[in-house]
Amino acid sequence: MKPVILVENLGKRYRIGLAPQRYRTLSENISQALSRPFRRAGAMIRRSVGRDVLQPGEEYIWALQDINFEVQHGQVLGIIGRNGAGKSTLLKILSRITEPTTGSVTIRGRVGSLLEVGTGFHPELTGRENIFLNGAILGMRNAEIERKFDEIVAFSEVEQFIDTPVKRYSSGMYLRLAFAVAAHLEPEILVVDEVLAVGDAEFQKKCLGKMGDVAREGRTVLFVSHNMSAVLRLTQESIVLEKGKLVLIAPSSEAVDYYLSAGNSKAGERIWDADEVPTDATPFRPIALRLRDQKGGVVDIIRSVEPFTVEMEYSLSAPLTGLRIGIYLSTARGEYVLTSFDTDDEHHFENHSSRPAGHYVSRCTIPADFLNSGRYTLGVNASSYRVRRYFMDEQVLSFNVNTSGAPGMQWAEPRPGVLRPRLEWKIEPK
Amino acid sequence: MAHAAIIKKEPNTIVIRPTKGWMALNLYDLWLYRELIYFMTWRDLKVRYKQTALGVSWAVIQPFMNMVVFSIFFGGLAHIQTDNGIPYPIFSFVALLPWTLFTNALNNASRSLVNHQNMITKIYFPKLVLPLASVLSGLVDFLIAFVVLIGIALYYNLTGQAHITITAALWTLIPFLLMTMMTALGIALWLSALYVQYRDVGYILPFLSDILKFVSPVVYSTTMIPAKWQMIYALNPMAGVINGFRWAILGTPTGPDTRLIISAVVALVILVSGMIYFRRMERTFADTI
Numbered sequence: 001m002k003p004v005i006l007v008e009n010l011g012k013r014y015r016i017g018l019a020p021q022r023y024r025t026l027s028e029n030i031s032q033a034l035s036r037p038f039r040r041a042g043a044m045i046r047r048s049v050g051r052d053v054l055q056p057g058e059e060y061i062w063a064l065q066d067i068n069f070e071v072q073h074g075q076v077l078g079i080i081g082r083n084g085a086g087k088s089t090l091l092k093i094l095s096r097i098t099e100p101t102t103g104s105v106t107i108r109g110r111v112g113s114l115l116e117v118g119t120g121f122h123p124e125l126t127g128r129e130n131i132f133l134n135g136a137i138l139g140m141r142n143a144e145i146e147r148k149f150d151e152i153v154a155f156s157e158v159e160q161f162i163d164t165p166v167k168r169y170s171s172g173m174y175l176r177l178a179f180a181v182a183a184h185l186e187p188e189i190l191v192v193d194e195v196l197a198v199g200d201a202e203f204q205k206k207c208l209g210k211m212g213d214v215a216r217e218g219r220t221v222l223f224v225s226h227n228m229s230a231v232l233r234l235t236q237e238s239i240v241l242e243k244g245k246l247v248l249i250a251p252s253s254e255a256v257d258y259y260l261s262a263g264n265s266k267a268g269e270r271i272w273d274a275d276e277v278p279t280d281a282t283p284f285r286p287i288a289l290r291l292r293d294q295k296g297g298v299v300d301i302i303r304s305v306e307p308f309t310v311e312m313e314y315s316l317s318a319p320l321t322g323l324r325i326g327i328y329l330s331t332a333r334g335e336y337v338l339t340s341f342d343t344d345d346e347h348h349f350e351n352h353s354s355r356p357a358g359h360y361v362s363r364c365t366i367p368a369d370f371l372n373s374g375r376y377t378l379g380v381n382a383s384s385y386r387v388r389r390y391f392m393d394e395q396v397l398s399f400n401v402n403t404s405g406a407p408g409m410q411w412a413e414p415r416p417g418v419l420r421p422r423l424e425w426k427i428e429p430k
Numbered sequence: 431m432a433h434a435a436i437i438k439k440e441p442n443t444i445v446i447r448p449t450k451g452w453m454a455l456n457l458y459d460l461w462l463y464r465e466l467i468y469f470m471t472w473r474d475l476k477v478r479y480k481q482t483a484l485g486v487s488w489a490v491i492q493p494f495m496n497m498v499v500f501s502i503f504f505g506g507l508a509h510i511q512t513d514n515g516i517p518y519p520i521f522s523f524v525a526l527l528p529w530t531l532f533t534n535a536l537n538n539a540s541r542s543l544v545n546h547q548n549m550i551t552k553i554y555f556p557k558l559v560l561p562l563a564s565v566l567s568g569l570v571d572f573l574i575a576f577v578v579l580i581g582i583a584l585y586y587n588l589t590g591q592a593h594i595t596i597t598a599a600l601w602t603l604i605p606f607l608l609m610t611m612m613t614a615l616g617i618a619l620w621l622s623a624l625y626v627q628y629r630d631v632g633y634i635l636p637f638l639s640d641i642l643k644f645v646s647p648v649v650y651s652t653t654m655i656p657a658k659w660q661m662i663y664a665l666n667p668m669a670g671v672i673n674g675f676r677w678a679i680l681g682t683p684t685g686p687d688t689r690l691i692i693s694a695v696v697a698l699v700i701l702v703s704g705m706i707y708f709r710r711m712e713r714t715f716a717d718t719i
Contacts, residue, residue: 107445141465
């Protein structure tokens with residue numbers, strides 16, 4: 001059987017440093033506009049192949065390069081990669097929003113793309129009106145929307161407010177309604193981006209459930225997410241993108257593992273290069289996150305019977321008040337084990353809430369006899385409560401926990417559960 | 431099916447690849463998305479006068495206040511002569527009907543792409559839908575203002591200041607209306623596509639409207655233009671439209687002749703060239719907007 005989606009040598013080039021050129025002055029504009037046909041003609045003669053001619057001094061970046069893969073009918077494919085790896089660009093090409101620079105994509109079937117929920121929603125219109133409008137924008141026929149209207153309203157749980165302008169909705173209601181419309185789209189191929197990254201936990205659960213239904217119905221789904229547990233739950237196979245290149249096509253568990261352990265760092269350590277830090281993080285600048293064992297060595301395998309230290313190194317280019325550095329510890333499937341901040345302790349909270357500019361390390365010791373065996377992921381967060389989040393990465397590095405010597409190891413069976421504490425039992429005759 | 435980039439090989443199969451050069455207009459694609467055109471027009475209408483105290487009366491106030499101001503300054507102070515001694519207020523109001531439609535359509539349609547950035551970067555659809563819906567939604571305002579025209583005409587007839595009759599020529603208002611929308615859409619296609627790349631267009635629009643207003647016979651009559659300039663003057667399609675409106679409603683001596691053909695041809699050229707340019711630029715909208 002022919003693949004439903006066939007991607008061949010796909011590439012997308014963007015101009016960088018476009019900003020200063022983009023909004024030119026009026027006189028330049030007009031002279032450019034007038035001379036354009038001539039320059040165009042010249043460029044066409046000079047280069048009969050290729051569509052845009054590189055002008056001197058212009059720099060380009062390949063957001064995607066040499067991408068090849070295929071998707072079979074009924075397959076649910078995950079697309080994972082760090083920010084800027086090219087995931088969104090790939091989805092935009094697949095949903096025909098933007099054109100590729102090289103290569104081609106062959107698609108057999110009707111594509112519905114959900115790069116965002118609620119596109120085209122107008123705050124002044126009522127819920128009912130927005131359902132029809134948004135449905136039309138997503139490519140549904142009027143008759144189709146009418147047929148599914150009740151179902152959409154029921155799913156969104158906003159029946160009471162269906163004739164209220166959506167600007168009066170809470171953000172939760174707004175999202176539920178928007179997702180409800182999108183969820184009732186019935187294309188043969190569904191392309192979904194990070195839609196689940198919004199809303200509260202319950203809403204996310206509902207969305208995931210709906211996505212699972214879609215997948216089970218035998219439709220082809222392409223699913224981009226940062227939520228590894230969602231990827232693992234919904235997809236069998238995933239592709240991993242890194243800096244615009246496809247680095248791995250593998251069963252999802254393997255792909256997720258690869259993604260979590262990849263990065264330009266050795267095992268047990270993640271070092272941020274200056275260009276990897278988003279500019280809006282300033283004045284916060286993450287330097288490194290390290291995992292150290294009892295002896296101080298950087299490791300990525302932890303013995304559960306020994307304590308270990310999580311060490312966050314960072315610098316501040318300006319003094320900050322209320323700063324707290326947090327770690328997230330989660331399982332490889334994406335369930336949180338704990339969240340902890342360096343100023344949780346009252347004493348630290350009083351002494352370290354304002355920090356002058358400088359170079360810092362925040363260390364946290366995770367006690368012995370705490371985690372069960374398995375693979376875990378560490379994330380970091382730097383924020384001032386209710387003021388600003390400077391930096392966040394929920395998947396910085398991952399490590400394994402080895403439970404040899406832990407309580408109960410006399411039995412070789414695996415133990416369910418995230419924790420493996422040494423608990424005190426009393427056994428006495430009664 | 432949609433992009434020129436997409437070549438139909440077997441049913442339901444699309445091939446996405448980089449496009450080169452000029453693209454086909456693909457009006458069929460627009461037909462496939464007719465419901466979206468309808469919904470976008472409807473949305474424009476629904477939203478336009480939301481949370482305004484005067485609501486839909488704005489459709490009337492705009493041309494009406496213009497008429498009052500013009501009558502005081504151009505009719506009263508400057509003593510601009512109308513054709514056949516028609517009272518200045520109704521003389522200018524008849525011109526203001528298509529003019530208001532034109533200028534609102536031009537403004538809204540030219541800004542439509544930038545105002546819907548979100549849709550353009552998140553959803554695939556023929557982008558032509560946006561300016562087209564903006565132009566269509568102006569029609570309702572036109573019809574409301576037209577009802578007011580009937581009122582004004584009745585007033586002048588009853589007071590004996592003018593004698594406005596219903597003639598068979600009124601049917602020509604439909605092609606004149608079409609010509610107005612074609613011209614507005616044509617210019618807006620050029621400007622909206624340019625606006626995506628150059629925000630300067632936002633500053634050009636207000637005074638472009640003003641300049642066009644004075645090179646169109648809105649406040650004065652075409653008959654004031656010297657004969658040797660008449661053919662050049664007719665290059666402005668709105669001159670043809672306004673002359674036609676005055677001829678059909680007020681019976682002025684500005685009925686269809688060679689000048690109207692010139693105006694119509696120019697309107698068509700603007701529209702077709704606008705569509706071609708728009709299609710050419712469409713593929714980069716999502717990247718540059």
